[in-house]
Amino acid sequence: MHELSLVKSLLQQVEPYQDRPIKKVVLEVGTMTCVDPERLVFCFDMVKEEAGLSDVNLQINMQQAIAKCQQCEREFKLQQLGQPCECGSYHYTIGTGRDLNLIEIEFNDV
Amino acid sequence: MCNHCGCSAEKARISDPQSGKHTHLHMDGNSLKLQESLLAGNTALAEQNRKWLQKLQVIAINLMGTPGAGKTALLEATLKAPQFASLDISVLEGDQQTSNDAKRIQSAGGKVLQINTGTGCHLDADMIHSGIHSLEPQPGSLLFIENVGNLVCPALFDLGENYRITMMSVTDGADKPEKYPHMFSECDLIIINKADLLPYVDFDLEYAKNCIAKLNPDADVILMSANKQGDADEENQQWQQWLMNRVNNA
Numbered sequence: 390m391h392e393l394s395l396v397k398s399l400l401q402q403v404e405p406y407q408d409r410p411i412k413k414v415v416l417e418v419g420t421m422t423c424v425d426p427e428r429l430v431f432c433f434d435m436v437k438e439e440a441g442l443s444d445v446n447l448q449i450n451m452q453q454a455i456a457k458c459q460q461c462e463r464e465f466k467l468q469q470l471g472q473p474c475e476c477g478s479y480h481y482t483i484g485t486g487r488d489l490n491l492i493e494i495e496f497n498d499v
Numbered sequence: 500m501c502n503h504c505g506c507s508a509e510k511a512r513i514s515d516p517q518s519g520k521h522t523h524l525h526m527d528g529n530s531l532k533l534q535e536s537l538l539a540g541n542t543a544l545a546e547q548n549r550k551w552l553q554k555l556q557v558i559a560i561n562l563m564g565t566p567g568a569g570k571t572a573l574l575e576a577t578l579k580a581p582q583f584a585s586l587d588i589s590v591l592e593g594d595q596q597t598s599n600d601a602k603r604i605q606s607a608g609g610k611v612l613q614i615n616t617g618t619g620c621h622l623d624a625d626m627i628h629s630g631i632h633s634l635e636p637q638p639g640s641l642l643f644i645e646n647v648g649n650l651v652c653p654a655l656f657d658l659g660e661n662y663r664i665t666m667m668s669v670t671d672g673a674d675k676p677e678k679y680p681h682m683f684s685e686c687d688l689i690i691i692n693k694a695d696l697l698p699y700v701d702f703d704l705e706y707a708k709n710c711i712a713k714l715n716p717d718a719d720v721i722l723m724s725a726n727k728q729g730d731a732d733e734e735n736q737q738w739q740q741w742l743m744n745r746v747n748n749a
Contacts, residue, residue: 391621391652398537406531416537423655423681470680471713479716489537496529 392424395489396432400440402491413446415493421454421467421486444497454486541656544624548631548659552642558749559642561658563682564666565675566648569692571600573666573725573738574643575607582739586746587640591630593622593647600645610634621652624659641746650679662745668693669700673707676714684714688721688741694734695724 403414418424426449433447454467460478467486473479526532536542552559562570574590577583589610592600601613612634614626627644636642644660646653650667663686667675670693676683683689689711697704704722711720719741723734 391655394619394621394623394652394656395537398540401540402535402537412529421681423651470684471677471710473713479713491533491535491537493533494531496531498529 392428393432393435395424395429396436399433399491400436400442403440403442403494406494406496407441410497411442411445411494412497413448413493413495414442414491415448415450415495417450417452417488417490417492419452419454419486419488421470421483422489424489426451450492452485452488454483456481456483456486538655538657541624544628545657545659548624548627549661551631552636552659552661555636555638555640556749557636557638557640557642558662558745559644559658559660560662560664560745561644561646561653561660562664562666563646563650563653563686564648564664564690565650565668565671568648568666568668568671568690569725570645570648570666571603573690573692574609574645575603576725577738577742578604578607578609580739582743587637589634589636589640589642591622591627591634591642591644593626593645595619595647610636616647620647620649621656622646622658623656627658641742650675650682654681654685662687664688664690666690666692669696669702669704673703674710676707676710680714683711683718686715686718688719689715690725690738691720691722692725694722695727 399414399416403411416429418426418429429449430447437443437445455464456467456474457464458474458476458478459480459482461474461476463474463476464484465474467483474481562574564570578588590604592604592611592613593616594600594613595616595618598613601611604611612630614622614630616622616626622644631642644658665682665686669691691704691707708720711718721734721737721741723738727735
């Protein structure tokens, strides 16, 4: 379950900001990362109390994968791997959709 | 660049020299905007591994695949193959528990180190970092990293390798590429092993190859019987050729 490894990284990254009470942490997860958002929340909930983040809400924004076809050079929304471009080609480069980012930390009023 | 959020606005920070903690001026009310990769730590270490291996001119191959696909058997056979007798081959063995595979590699004449991941289901760049410093692969040698048998998690972690191989066997079922697309789409070579069992199992080779062609049209696909490498059959020669090409092009 690689989601647990990701949560461990997240805890390290959030740690420097824990001098203020954190309300929400927002992640951006690309649809082509093989990361399951529900499992990510499940893993976060498992460890958040121990990390002093028990009141934190984890929000996950999915990032739509966009691929560029090497054949016709069109950009298209990639819904799943193995999907052809409109022109029928399977040769394409995935641009966005592979990001796993911490994008926002929201604090409670002090 | 700021280590915490990757922002380039060095000026936009207020740091406390005692705690080392800092706040950012790009706060919007109570919200701090960041753009920090969750895998940044692993990626940085993988890059360090890559540079270290490159400096030593060591070719590193990340061997991934299903449990029981025959990854260790492939390495054993490769170590014993007369064609590779001139190569210096070392192996980092990844498994949750036991040193069974490391013992097999050692018996086959390879320099090996076992990495047990405990509850972990994949190797990461930090484990490889420790592994290569203990194993000390020789300059100009070949390093195989046998990942934990798993078709999901290892795909996500860069170890600092030069090439990625995904291995499955005909006993796994022909729909494995379709079921685990990430693993099969992010590798340079796909090996379909245990070809000698094809007459006895219900495996649609064309179906599997068709799925692979859609997921990873640029990947090489080799059908072979890893534990029968003593035989001079054409299928196993493809593997030997693939590997020698990588060694010669390094």
